[in-house]
Amino acid sequence: MQTQRTQLISTTLGTNRELVSFHFGTPGAGEKVYVQASLHADETPAMLTAWQLKRRLSTLEADGRVRGEVVLVPVANPVGLSQHVLGQFLGRFEANSGHNFNRSFPMPQAEALVARVGTRWTRDPRENARLLRGAVREMLAESTARNEFESLRLTLLTLAADADVILDLHCSLEATLHLYTSPASWPAIEPLARYLGANGVLLATDSGGQSFDEIHTLLWNEVRAVLGEETPLAAPNIAVTVEHRGQRDVSYETAEHDADAIVEFLVRRGVIEGEAREMPPLLHPATPLAGSEQFVAPVSGVVVYRAQVGAFLHAGDAVFDIVDPLTDVVTTVTTKNDGVFYMRRAIRFAYAGAPMGRVSGATAFRTGVLVGA
Ligand SMILES: [Zn+2]
Structure with a gap:
């Protein structure tokens, strides 16, 4: 060596x-x-x-x-x-x-x-x-x-x-x-x-x-x-x-x-x-990177993941909830595609628009820059 x-x-x-x-x-x-x-x-x-x-x-x-x-x-x-x-x-x-x-x-x-x-x-x-x-x-x-x-x-x-x-x-x-x-x-x-x-x-x-x-x-x-x-x-x-x-x-x-x-x-x-x-x-x-479904937080709040990282999800499965302790509103985000929930956020608080995780998908649908910052 x-x-x-x-x-x-x-x-x-x-x-x-x-x-x-x-x-x-x-x-x-x-x-x-x-x-x-x-x-x-x-x-x-x-x-x-x-x-x-x-x-x-x-x-x-x-x-x-x-x-x-x-x-x-x-x-x-x-x-x-x-x-x-x-x-x-x-x-x-x-x-x-x-x-x-x-x-x-x-x-x-x-x-x-x-x-x-x-x-x-x-x-x-x-x-x-x-x-x-x-x-x-x-x-x-x-x-x-x-x-x-x-x-x-x-x-x-x-x-x-x-x-x-x-x-x-x-x-x-x-x-x-x-x-x-x-x-x-x-x-x-x-x-x-x-x-x-x-x-x-x-x-x-x-x-x-x-x-x-x-x-x-x-x-x-x-x-x-x-x-x-x-x-x-x-x-x-x-x-x-x-x-x-x-x-x-x-x-x-x-x-x-x-x-x-x-x-x-x-x-x-x-x-x-x-x-x-x-x-x-x-x-x-x-699977195509362009088929990866990339979730963002629709609202701010406490993040509770419903899906385990590495799990194979089916369209409609709950991925995560965002809990607003002021209004009691719980927002659930589901996947649109079947695929592996291959990565997610590490911090359990989300601002609106925060990247929350990705599920692989077999069909390409995204265009432009495919990777995050
Ligand atoms: Zn890296």
Whole structure:
């Protein structure tokens, strides 16, 4: 295991942060897999899973079983980790700018990348993929970060840019284990969903959020469109966001289970030598992110959830009540679709319009930006 420390731009006099990455296996020996955890800094179940994964990868490497390369960043957001305001941990947004740490990731423009490779494009899709990855790395290396936030994002992008497989480990507020990925990545990700026991898989090619996992697939689609059919490009990087349940679901048992599932997935891909365990069945078919029913509070009041997180609900089932102790009015909100109640709010008071939870649905009906702030 090699340890790499990348210094981030110092925000203020007398402070320095670094991004630490652990590198297993041999670059170029096989597939490159990039795994990062807790890009939203207050999502610690992911960090504990990454720690368990690090221990497993160290043993596997010592046994000579790592065939490809695995880059692991267990603490992907040292900036957000230090944001505590009046006792509240603010790990999702950068306190200075208000930017969500996992939105609007900057990537080189498709036209510029195509021009960068220029006359070197070939008829071989795999060679073209290699050329594209090289061009992305070159252009990222030429990018200049102006502050600590930008240098963090540039460091993460640079570590992941030439990976074949990207796993971005997060968690939700109160949630069952679920995944976000693209339809293009889904066939390759299905074994991971099975080993993890994912209770939901939400698919979108472009959710409008430009999240870390999504930009890699999106970029390849854009480059493919610029290149045209004459210049074929191999399948894009496989990328997924794993939501390791809710923020308070931190236990050795779940972290060990999830790390084991990731190892099984890597064995199955041939990145780790061994015999892959038989895949458990998929709990639910993947559904479009645009089919996810997203509840908001119609009025303010005390929140009483009627549905358990992870439950499969049928249209008309009660999801939650909002109780007004001044007027005695109890407002019940029901689901319009059948699906898994995969995440919900952590705080039991709602303001009018507060996001309250989501139920997956098989039929796409939403348009525009599909992810929350
Ligand atoms: Zn997150």
